[in-house]
Amino acid sequence: MKPSFRVVLFINILLASAVIIIANRVAIQTFLPLQIKEELKTELVNYVDECGKFLPDREDFHECIQTSEKISLLKGFTGRYVLCSEKNITNYNDACDSSLSPSIKWEGIKSSTDKQIQYAEIKNGETEWLATNFYGIDKERTVVILSLDDVSLEVSRMLRAYRDKNTIYVLPVLLLLVLLMTWHVFNVAMRPIRQIDKSITTLDLKTFEIKTALVAPYKEFMNIVDSFEALRLRLIQSFEKARRFASDASHELRTPLTILRGNAEALIKDLPNGSDDQIRMQMVISEIDRLVTITQKLLWLSRADANKLKPVFKEINLSDVMGQWVLDAQTFNPNIKLTGEIQPKVTWKCDPDLIHQLIGNLYDNAVKYNVAKAWIHFRLTQDDRGFYLSIENPSSPLPADFEKQAFDRFYRGDDARSRSVDGLGLGLSLCQEIAAVHDAQLQVKVLDNGIAIFTLSNVPIRLI
Amino acid sequence: MNGTKVLLVEDELKIAEFVAKGLKAAGAEVTHVTDGATGLKVALEDAHDVLVLDIMLPAMNGIDLMRELRQSGNLRPIIILSAKVDLEDRLESFQKGANDYLPKPFYVEELIARIKALTQRISSESSEAIVYKNLKLDLVSRRVDWQGTSTILSPREFSLLGYLMRAPGHIYSRQQILKHVWAIDFDPETNVVDVCVLRIKRKLNRKNGSPASPIESVRGVGYRLCIEELE
Numbered sequence: 001m002k003p004s005f006r007v008v009l010f011i012n013i014l015l016a017s018a019v020i021i022i023a024n025r026v027a028i029q030t031f032l033p034l035q036i037k038e039e040l041k042t043e044l045v046n047y048v049d050e051c052g053k054f055l056p057d058r059e060d061f062h063e064c065i066q067t068s069e070k071i072s073l074l075k076g077f078t079g080r081y082v083l084c085s086e087k088n089i090t091n092y093n094d095a096c097d098s099s100l101s102p103s104i105k106w107e108g109i110k111s112s113t114d115k116q117i118q119y120a121e122i123k124n125g126e127t128e129w130l131a132t133n134f135y136g137i138d139k140e141r142t143v144v145i146l147s148l149d150d151v152s153l154e155v156s157r158m159l160r161a162y163r164d165k166n167t168i169y170v171l172p173v174l175l176l177l178v179l180l181m182t183w184h185v186f187n188v189a190m191r192p193i194r195q196i197d198k199s200i201t202t203l204d205l206k207t208f209e210i211k212t213a214l215v216a217p218y219k220e221f222m223n224i225v226d227s228f229e230a231l232r233l234r235l236i237q238s239f240e241k242a243r244r245f246a247s248d249a250s251h252e253l254r255t256p257l258t259i260l261r262g263n264a265e266a267l268i269k270d271l272p273n274g275s276d277d278q279i280r281m282q283m284v285i286s287e288i289d290r291l292v293t294i295t296q297k298l299l300w301l302s303r304a305d306a307n308k309l310k311p312v313f314k315e316i317n318l319s320d321v322m323g324q325w326v327l328d329a330q331t332f333n334p335n336i337k338l339t340g341e342i343q344p345k346v347t348w349k350c351d352p353d354l355i356h357q358l359i360g361n362l363y364d365n366a367v368k369y370n371v372a373k374a375w376i377h378f379r380l381t382q383d384d385r386g387f388y389l390s391i392e393n394p395s396s397p398l399p400a401d402f403e404k405q406a407f408d409r410f411y412r413g414d415d416a417r418s419r420s421v422d423g424l425g426l427g428l429s430l431c432q433e434i435a436a437v438h439d440a441q442l443q444v445k446v447l448d449n450g451i452a453i454f455t456l457s458n459v460p461i462r463l464i
Numbered sequence: 465m466n467g468t469k470v471l472l473v474e475d476e477l478k479i480a481e482f483v484a485k486g487l488k489a490a491g492a493e494v495t496h497v498t499d500g501a502t503g504l505k506v507a508l509e510d511a512h513d514v515l516v517l518d519i520m521l522p523a524m525n526g527i528d529l530m531r532e533l534r535q536s537g538n539l540r541p542i543i544i545l546s547a548k549v550d551l552e553d554r555l556e557s558f559q560k561g562a563n564d565y566l567p568k569p570f571y572v573e574e575l576i577a578r579i580k581a582l583t584q585r586i587s588s589e590s591s592e593a594i595v596y597k598n599l600k601l602d603l604v605s606r607r608v609d610w611q612g613t614s615t616i617l618s619p620r621e622f623s624l625l626g627y628l629m630r631a632p633g634h635i636y637s638r639q640q641i642l643k644h645v646w647a648i649d650f651d652p653e654t655n656v657v658d659v660c661v662l663r664i665k666r667k668l669n670r671k672n673g674s675p676a677s678p679i680e681s682v683r684g685v686g687y688r689l690c691i692e693e694l695e
Contacts, residue, residue: 180519254547258569262482265572268635272652279684282637289639292569293649299549310551326644332654356647364650406614427650 009189010182017178025163030158041119041130048132048144049117053415055142058083084131084143095124099143101133106133123149192217196225200268204307208236239305246302250295257295260286301409304433306343311437318346318387322380325359329376333367337375340402346382348458350438358434358442361427362454366393371450386459395452402452406444407432466491468583471512473503473529475521479568483516483545486572490631491580495663500524504532512540514579519546519557520621527560533681534561541582545570575629594629596689599678601626608668610678615667624660628679628689635687661687 031278049063065081084096098104106118118133128148156394199214204212210232216225272280301307319342326340344373366376370393404410410426435442440458447453470492476481477498484494495512497503501523507515515533519526530542541563546553549567557565561643563580594601600609606622608615623645628636636644638657643649646656665677680690 002579251547254549254568255479258547259476259478262479262486262572266482266485273635273680274683276686278682282685285637286639288569289637296549296649303550306549329652329657332652332658356516356538357649360648364648364652367652380471 005190006182007185008150008188010179010362013182013185014178017174021174028159028163030154036126037130040146040148044130044132044144045073045117045119051115052142052144055083075360080302081146084145093128095122095127095145095147096143098124099129099133099145104131115382162232173221192221196221196228200228200320210241211297219421241392243305246298246305250299250302253291253295257292261285261292264288279322286330297430300430301426301433304430307432308451309354309437310436311354313349314352315347315349316352316355318348319344319390320353322378325363326378329363329378334369336370338378340378341377342378342380343382346380346387348387351434352432354437358456359391359430361458364390365427365454366391366452369393369395369452371396384458387456388457390455392451392453395446395450397450398446398452402446403444407442422433465539466512468492468496468579469506469512469577470514470516471503472496472516473507473521473526474497474516474518476518479518483566483572483575483608486576487651490576493683498522502524503528506542507533507538508536513583515540516575516579517542517544517562519544519548519553521577528554530557530561532618541545543575543578543582547577556676573631573634573636579628585668594626596629596632599629601629608664611676613668617664617667621667622658623659623666625679628687632689633691635682635686635688643686656668657687680691 047065047068050068051061054060054064061083082096084099099120104120104122106120108118120131121131122129122131122145129145130148131143133143195217196214199210199212202212203210214221214225216231221373223368264281268281268285273283274424300309322340322342326342328339329336330338363376370376376395379392380389381388407428408425409429411429412426432442435456438458440456441460442454442456443453445453468491472480472483472486472487472494474483474496475498480496484496487494488670496507497506497510498521501522503515503517504524507529517526517529521529524532526544526546530544530569533540533542542561542563543566544557544562545566545568546557547568547678548554553566554567563582566575567580592603594603597612601622603626604607606617606619608617608625610620624641627641627644640650641657642651642654645660661679661681665679668677680688682688
């Protein structure tokens with residue numbers, strides 16, 4: 001089974017979306033911490049600037065920080081900062097040594113309180129600290145240091161929690177969006193293809209004419225349309241050549257056949273009645289007549305190919321026609337048991353001559369391929385959809401592909417059997433063309449017991 | 465068709481040869497020309513009863529010839545012989561003034577029968593019955609009269625006898641009869657023609673008890689209307 005383009009498109013869009021989401025997350029995870037770090041610097045400086053006035057009173061400072069951090073990025077800052085003082089060191093750690101060391105290169109920031117606040121990034125072992133140098137009222141230098149790793153970790157955890165929580169709600173919406181996007185993209189992508197497809201499906205397989213002009217909707221489709229158009233023109237040319245060949249050959253053969261038959265006819269008249277020569281000449285005429293029939297059939301087929309098999313429609317009583325066929329068939333072949341099941345008053349608007357030819361061909365087939373001249377059954381039924389005309393006969397063993405190929409030109413079924421039967425394998429093919437110009441269907445079904453049933457119907461046939 | 469003047473315009477000599485032979489044998493006077501221009505000239509100059517015309521001709525094709533002829537006021541009957549069998553070709557021929565159209569290959573006897581039909585139509589002869597010597601076939605009632613016997617034929621029998629009467633003496637093959645009477649152009653491996661002929665013979669013999677019959681069976685060839693018996 002062929003995969004659905006819609007499904008493939010959906011999977012691809014889903015994959016593309018997944019890649020975008022992952023890339024986004026990776027980007028966030030890579031760049032956000034850096035950004036957070038920058039923000040932290042600013043905030044820390046602001047805190048110290050804001051709350052530094054309480055130093056060296058650590059309690060007040062702490063309270064100030066606690067109040068501020070509630071609305072700040074620096075959540076959890078309270079428990080994490082360290083105050084390093086030259087005089088009074090609380091929760092002093094190694095980083096204080098570094099931050100208080102004269103070798104630290106401070107950068108200055110002009111704070112809101114017009115005090116010079118400095119900050120620096122210091123590294124102690126594996127841990128990074130952000131230090132803010134603050135000079136209190138008593139000119140005592142206090143350095144507030146904050147472990148960036150700690151805060152980053154905390155912020156990241158918060159972000160992750162937020163992100164995951166978000167994902168749970170966002171993912172279904174995202175999937176729905178992907179579905180809608182797929183549907184939309186599919187429609188947009190398919191629109192020009194559908195347009196081309198619509199044109200191609202109006203292609204008449206006999207004349208290769210298209211009823212809707214084939215136009216490339218976008219420039220990307222010009223190649224495909226041009227290629228198709230070139231292919232169509234080539235097909236028209238070669239098909240026209242083949243058709244004309246059959247038609248010309250059929251016409252050209254008529255003159256020599258006329259001469260042959262005319263002379264043979266004249267000879268028959270000249271020869272003594274009932275003489276062997278006359279009989280032989282009659283055999284020649286019979287063969288000429290066969291050739292005439294073949295050229296006629298070829299001509300009809302070439303006309304059918306060129307859509308020139310124009311039926312002249314007339315309402316006929318199909319029941320009467322079939323009834324006459326059963327009667328005639330009974331007189332034609334008294335050895336064959338003929339049965340008919342003809343529903344009365346079945347009418348059909350058709351070309352009576354063409355349909356006569358069609359039924360005649362089917363009957364001829366039923367006689368020729370009848371097993372031991374056993375029986376032929378004619379059936380004509382009608383339901384509210386249409387009529388079903390069938391001719392059944394027990395047939396000699398038929399090849400497995402018979403049902404599919406019976407209507408192919410020059411197909412003659414089993415060679416060994418058909419060699420003994422006249423014909424070129426054009427009759428059934430012609431029958432199907434006749435059915436086609438009537439918008440009718442002709443099908444054959446071979447039952448397991450070897451009974452062949454040819455059915456003509458003006459509605460789609462579903463054979464049992 | 466004794467003395468019927470036929471102008472045959474046909475460039476294919478081999479066809480013209482046997483057509484002329486057949487027409488002459490049937491009693492017609494045949495003038496044969498091989499191209500359209502000459503054909504038109506002869507047709508305008510000489511009085512002929514019927515023009516038998518091919519379409520594909522050198523110098524001027526049959527359709528143009530016919531148009532010129534009709535424009536000049538010549539209304540003599542024209543029968544077209546053509547290898548073109550498409551409906552459009554036939555219709556065009558009729559539109560341009562043809563009275564009949566016979567597709568190739570044709571039987572000379574059929575051509576003769578059609579010429580007869582056309583000339584009879586022109587001379588307003590009664591077409592209610594076909595009469596050949598003492599055999600009379602009524603076209604309306606399907607009644608046949610022969611040697612004091614009068615009987616009604618079935619449609620098939622009537623069609624068969626009428627077909628044979630179109631060209632007395634000409635032998636029609638079973639296939640030809642099948643095609644004309646039963647309108648089938650395949651061989652259904654049947655003896656229905658023989659059966660039908662037998663029925664006609666029986667009907668005609670029933671009353672006078674004579675074994676003679678207007679239909680003669682020609683062994684291995686077919687049937688013909690017996691000209692000798694009817695003398």
